Amino acid sequence: MNGSRQEEFRAYVAERRPVLLRAATQLTSDRAEAEDLLQAALAKTYLAWDRIRDRGAVDGYVRRAMVNTQISWWRRQKLDVYPTEQLPDRPVADDHTDQTEMRDALSRALQRLPERQRLTVMLRYYEDMSEREIAQILGVSVGTVKSTVSRAITKLRNDEALLP
Incomplete structure (x- = not known):
């Protein structure tokens, strides 16, 4: 990407970042994850910047990239959780009083x-x-x-x- 296109991209990000970050926050419900999501979408947009002819469509491109990235993250996260026949062991409580009270109540x-x-x-x-x-x-x-x-x-x- 030549210097003028890089400046054009930087200007776009500087201008539209707050709006795009709000959209990312709506997708993730977490500010830190939203920032990561926006960063990933902007990286994809940067790579495609020369191919985007209509500069009025850039917001749509970034939003679509955010949605696709979020879906990929959900799918990846879903693969990390496996159902089992047995429940995992409960963590040992530090306070013996809590255990005794729970046993008594049960x-x-x-x-x-x-x-x-x-x-x-x-x-x-x-x-x-x-x-x-x-x-x-x-x-x-x-x-x-x-x-x-x-x-x-x-x-x-x-x-x-x-x-x-």
């Missing part, structure tokens, strides 16, 4: 469940038994175990004593 909430729901939750989550194993122990169907656990978990989630 214990009280479990005590408020009807006996069958409490038993199925204990076997499922504390003893790590499968639904089939629980069904055999209790002499009920697997579907009954599933619905009982589901109802119990719903009650526990709605239990105000567990809320911080």
Whole structure:
């Protein structure tokens, strides 16, 4: 790119940067990410500057570059998250008091469940038994175990004593 075109590009960026940064912020909802996104889009625009004949269309070109770049970043980020069958281990809390209070609250909430729901939750989550194993122990169907656990978990989630 020759000197006059570089100056033309610099002038464009100096003039339109605030407007383009607002558009980038709308795409990312984060000021730092928006600045990175705008910088990447301007780099792409700089490389294509000689090919852009209509200078009135430059804003559209930069916005399209921002959208395409943001989509690429989302896709790349999405590949970094993989669903698994097991939940990750919870980080160890530094404060023993918080752990004790949470255990106490959970214990009280479990005590408020009807006996069958409490038993199925204990076997499922504390003893790590499968639904089939629980069904055999209790002499009920697997579907009954599933619905009982589901109802119990719903009650526990709605239990105000567990809320911080």
